[in-house]
Amino acid sequence: MLLDLYEILEIHLSASDGEIKKAYRKLALRYHPDKVEEHEREEAELKFKEISHAYEVLSDEAKRLDYDLYGSTDGMPGSSGAGGYSSNPFDHAYSSQDFHPDDFYNFFSNMNTGGPTPGGRGPQPLQRTEDARIDVDITLEDLYKGKTYKITSSRNIICTTCSGTGARKKAMHKECAACSGQGYTVKIKRVGPGLASKFHVTCETCDGAGKIIRPKDKCKACAGSKVVEETKILEFEVAPGSQDGESIVLNGESDQYPGKLTGDVILTVHCKPHDVFTRKGDDLYIKHRITLVEALSGFSKVIAANLDGRAIHVTTTKGQVIRPGDFLRIPKEGMPVKQASLWFSLAQKKGDLYIAIDIEFPQDNWYLEKNDLVKLLNLLPTDLADKVQANKQQVPVETLNGANIEYVTDYKIVQKSGLPHYEADEPQPEQPDYSSQEYSTECAQQ
CATH class of the missing domain: 1.10.287.110 (DnaJ domain)
Known part of the structure; x- marks a missing residue:
């Protein structure tokens, strides 16, 4: 054996x-x-x-x-x-x-x-130090106008005293016995029956340097760690029109370490919910309630204050009827479209502002005198404009016997959400298509 x-x-x-x-x-x-x-x-x-x-x-x-x-x-x-x-x-x-x-x-x-x-053979390609990530909450107003964030950052930089060697000048270096001076060790990993792979890992004893130094020869400035701490102020420019979840990257501003590429500092902005506006792409949406009189006769008033502080005054055409579910589209009053430059220019493009109109109907028994109803009947049309639909709804009462007419005064107004639930309203499974030529031919042969 x-x-x-x-x-x-x-x-x-x-x-x-x-x-x-x-x-x-x-x-x-x-x-x-x-x-x-x-x-x-x-x-x-x-x-x-x-x-x-x-x-x-x-x-x-x-x-x-x-x-x-x-x-x-x-x-x-x-x-x-x-x-x-x-x-x-x-x-x-x-x-x-x-x-x-x-x-x-x-x-x-x-x-x-x-x-x-x-x-x-040989060590791994140059690695990167870990990226530093920062998350900040930002208002919709700041995304509209743009904002500069100044953040105090502390990071490790290569020691200038020893140039990242971790040793004082003229220090005696000794070959690392763990890696034989290569800076890495070879590991064997079994990947299956009779199969194995090898891979290189950075030597933990010398931290990839291939050499070790005596404690008394360590650099006094960094205590042999090869890096020292630096504090500086980083500036992040959030451009007007930036999106929620967008990141601003400062290249090479993360920790430094000898033999490694320097990582980045990444700031990600998260927009807070707004009380009035809702953003969809580069467009803005708001809701506004008007009376039935305003829907019928028009209005002229301030709808809202835009995100830059300007008042939005809207005047509708008299006699133009606004119906439930209608939107008013105000061109170029939405979010700025993000451009290469960070600040506004004369040719700044913007999205649109959409105003969802909600019509408030008067309360029951709104009239003061019955004569008010007569005036309203004289002012507003009492016949349907769609004559085809009007004819479908018309019942020829003169052909009915008077005893067959049911006079109803007992009723209740309900909303759509208050309607009963029926099984027929549930989605039905798809039925086979019996209209195909193949099926029709087969039936004809039976």
Whole structure:
């Protein structure tokens, strides 16, 4: 039975190159034939060969990956024979014109590495520091006129004293033993039976620098952290006409860190509900109630104060009837249309203002004298303008026997919401189409 190479070196499957080297040195010193007694030398030689073989395989990235895939160093593709050793374990397993064995191998070799690197080696591409996000509540008036937000921000910037090294000048740097000075370690992750992938992670010991410094050599300004705190005022310009949920980005204003791209500061505005106006795109909507007299005869009055403080005075045409459900459209009194420039220009475009009209009818028994009803009957039309509809509704009473007429005075006015609920009002499932030619022909043959 073959021994597991990881067990021989007494290390974990995810051990880094530095951990493998450290374990090998420790065991080699313990089992070296020259370091043991005479009667233990033969056993020590066998053990030393096992340790050396395990280190030879696991210290080589390509051989280690093959071992993780096959679980043995015997019979691996290219391990012996003509042609030498092949680092691709799929070289003999897959071959076609549409699929090259390197495609499958590179997929697993570069999994979680952020992209392929030459020879499967090398650190990850430059990472970014985390973006800073700010949420603010804003009024509809501010979105209409535009607003500048000034926010005090604290962030980390690269220490200017040590230029981000974390060490004082002329400090002695030592190679990081955990990553062997590479700044990253290679981890192995099993992704299935007999399959594994490797990926690079930043070394936690040296934080990706590949070198470590003594405590007394740390930079006094940043205490070895490589960054110092900076406080500054950031300005965000919310342009007129900006939308709810829109974000303003200040590039490169987040935390800095050596070897990383600087993230952004992102401010997102959230519009508060307004008591009068409702925004839909670049248009504004309001509701306004008028009397029945105003709906019939017209009106001239201030409807509302716009978001910039101007009074909106509307005059309707006398005699033009406003009916329930009608809207009054006022052009160019809506929200500004956001432009490239932050502030208003002479050619500023705007949406429209829509006024939803609600007509208030008079109370019951509104008249003071019966003569008022007669005056109203003389002023307003008493016949339907739609003659076709009028004829449909007309019942020829003169043809009916007087005893067949039911005189009703007992009634109640109800709203639509007060009507009974009927099953017939529920949505009905779709019925099959019996009018198709195929169905008609089949019926005709029966």
